[in-house]
Amino acid sequence: MDFATAEQIGAMIEEIVAAVAPSAKGRAMYGGRVFEMEAGNPRTLFAGFFVYDGHASVEFSHGARFEDPAGHLEGKGKHRRHVNLRAPEDVQAKGVAGFVAQAVKLATEPA
Secondary structure: OOHHHHHHHHHHHHHHHHHHOOOOEEEEEOOEEEEEOOOOOHHHEEEEEEEOOOOEEEEEOOHHHOOOOOOOOEOOOOOOEEEEEOOOHHHHHOOHHHHHHHHHHHHHOOO
16 A cells, blocks of 8 residues: 555544544554553553555454444454455445444443
């Protein structure tokens, strides 16, 4: 994925997180950017944004629990799911804002 596309998608993800969870904190981790409800508390980590050669990926810590009627989430792990993005328009087309909202809700529920 070219740098400009990755930057544009990353900015869109940052805007979504800021709109859905204004108090969330982002930080560099695992070669990408992760988002937590409480800075430095890995238990509150709800999503991450990572760039690969052919796509960007938004990964969700509890994505296996999400509603996904359109089938955009990928992965078969016990907890995590991700959505692959190849162009900025994929952010809206694949419902990333809805997934972020679900991630934040799960991250803020009592254990």
